[in-house]
Amino acid sequence: MISRFFIIPVIIAIGLSVTVLFMNFEEIAETKLAGVDADKDKISDRIDNCPKIKNEDQDDFDQDAVGDPCDLDDDNDGIVDVLDVFDDNPEEWSDFDFDGIGSKEDPDDDNDGVIDSMDEAPVPVSEELVATYLENIQECAIRDDGTSRLLCYSQFFGRVAEDQENNSNALELSIALSKIGLIDDCHFVSHEVGHVAFNENPSVIENLVGMDGTMCRGGYFHGVLAAYFHDVQEDGDPFPSDYDTVCNDLIGTSNYQDCVHGLGHGMVHYFEEDLESSLQMCHNMSFYQNRLCVKGVMMQYTDNVLTRQGISKDIMSELCKESKLDDIDFVECSMSAGTTLAFFTNHDYEEGSKSCNLIENKQGRDHCLEGLKLEIQDSEKYEVEPLTLDKREKFQPQFVEEDSKVIDIQSPAVISNFQFVPEAGLISFVIDRPQYVVMYIPNEFLSSKMIVTVNGQIPDELYTKGNMLGERVSMIRFVPDDSGLVMITPLS
Template identity: 70%
Template sequence: MAVRRFFVIPIAIVISLSFTFFLLNSDGMSDANLLGFDMDKDGVPDSFDNCPRNTNFDQTDFDSDKLGDECDIDDDNDGLSDSLDQFDTDPEDWADFDFDGIGSFKDTDDDNDGILDVVDSSPLPISESLATKYLHDIRVCADMDEGTSRLVCYSAFFGKIAENEENNSDALELSIALSKIGTIDDCHFVSHEVGHVAYAENPNVIDNLIGMDGTMCRGGYFHGVLAAYFHEVQENNKKLPSDYKSICDDLIGSSNYQDCVHGLGHGLVHFFGEDLNSSLDMCHEMSFYQDRLCVKGVMMQYTDNVLTRQGMNQNTLSTLCDESELSSVDFMECSMSVGTTLSFFTNHDVEGGTEFCKLIKHEQSQNYCLEGLNLEIRDSEKYETDPLTLDEREKFQPQFVEGTSKVIDIQSPAVVSDFHFISEAGFISFVIDRPHYVVMYIPNEYVTSKMVVTVGGEIPDDLDAKRNVLGEDISMIRFVSENSGLVMITPLP
């Protein structure tokens, strides 16, 4: 029988005792809670530390439950974890659904409509009503570890909301609110599921899109509807619809048209699966700007599918975008979309996403990945803090050249009307309803090396032109006008 030897060692500590003695046996520290042992190195021995594994010098414990705030998942003991609770030191309040800084319990005007709740027939914003109704489901997802599992949980939850509630925009309103609260990293991904359910209940693409706000969750709902449509076509072993290029045409002239064409790209990947080039070929059949929107959707869906299935390891990240198989522009879009997808997989954390981008061996692809990562995070933050008004949203307004398959793409928040194009003279004219920027992509065959641009008879001060954009036979004309009225683009002899 082994003889156990004990040693008495004095330890100086700062808390109320001058000296504390504890036992150390010859086998090492077999007692896990020995006085003086400081696992988190915060200067407080574990026997006195209310968060022995979390550094917390101040030892604050708001609810006095002997569990420090640093490691207490419910600081105010109201039954809601801090990850969900906006007011985690106020047991009476947990959220602020009109985002005026006042918790719903204390807020006398919950929906900020200027009518006090006591006399308001509908005092609560729909997001608060749904959050109250489905609080248990929200808590289940909120209490999961951050990452893919929590995102999947919320996706399933919002599918349930879309099935149960009559108005799909209500589900999106709740997703936006939970995103602002910080419970959901970004509502774009979960809004895909709302779009899937909407199409399953009403298998008509345009019916589901008309009347919806494409900017809600940055178009995720639109992407989900289009993805569900093409998935159904593929599941039923049907051919790709011959009218796929015009599926969004009813939305031309609205800001929603861009989200629809981008969603088309998502849908093509659902149809063609891992055959990336077939999806890209369908996009390339469209006009220049339509093609760019479509390709972005293709690459987002493709990179998401592959990384979900194969994981974020160096081999997958390094081979996902094959420069030898893609055009230079598509290679760039693919690599940037890897960064976009990584931002979602890492909860829009710059450092976490950067670590994964840097696993990519191809230097240029790695740089594009970092660019896509940072761009997505900036767009997400801008959407949360500074959403564009309806008037300021860019409207994609393609103009179809009569008698040809050619398209002149026009982007502008201003509304374009009365478009005319005389191909023999290379003359283009249209009207914009207010001063704003206008970007045009014109097939090279319709422009000359010298052209004059006027708005209301005046040449805009801010005017730019470029030929062979992204290596394509496309010219770009961009101007910012201080006037509304007639735009004329005239070739010089």
């Protein structure tokens, strides 16, 4: 190879003579590089094994000349570090029962109390699926952009749902990857599992009955309902007149709330950019059904807009216009924007808040930040201690006046023997255990003063509020000391 040179004239202070020095370009570049330290870790880039990320101690566990912070696979075992629970041990990488013992050394891989040698199914389904789809999972895991990574996982989980006979398997895998930290939250990707489930079996209830709505905080349910309405729209059919009864087979279970919330997601798929029509369908339902439905509408709407149009000051400021929404829907839209941003930023509050702060309207900005914070908190609570079915709140609406009016009741306790006697202004029912009860009652069913008793005693914890959120609905919340008969009667 012919070296390239250039000539630098240098005046030597001896008489008037001129000396010409010849320098090689490579020598000059090397001289300049010696002084460059891009990551400011006091190690010159020329010798830094991780020049873009600080690595002052030059840690390199596998001695491959790539520093650990820059090395996707620190122990060179073929598993990228974000998936490898033991990234400094080439003999172990997985721990799908999360007991701190690698799968190779663990005598009871699924922590069911039966040692693997005697267990008919010793390996958790999530571990089996990771082994099956390892290449696809790692392909998504190493993507730098949060939105791109999320879309990659969504497509991947759709494929898993298609391959697996049991949709719960795909959800178990998403929960496991969420616990590892490979995906920030399984709620979003479980939407795709729900889409595929409905496409394979176009029945809402058949896909929801028997499923655990606590898995991924109801995302699967939202996906099923979204696919249902999408198909109605694709077929050119009118909006279903019985939409508000689609979830009725789940009344009395915690899954009913996830189903009604999913209606909102589905409405946006049907009405597309016509947000007003989606909201009107929600507003035609009972007070609490409406709030659940609107939350679903706003989550799907904000996700659609930000996914398609990106995030900018103009987009964020126009997303939830106060002039186009009533007060409550404006709050819900702004908070849902924060919820969506949490998924887009790997549930990173600092990153998400940058986008919220682009909103010009101060109230909208504050609500966005609140929604972002609450979503991150809910996600963290779910990862630490998911709500089991017995702890989850059950939505148990009671239909009165020939089903034209609804008294909404929420409680982890089971409500039975409900009675409403309009002539006496009496409401009564039985609760099976001492758990909180929240009721939303149309004001027309209440007199100016009511008394609440459980087994004839007024609960110590009792709270009432009239005209909830500007609507003619009153809330009664109480915590009984025991199970038994609840009576709400006019105070004579």
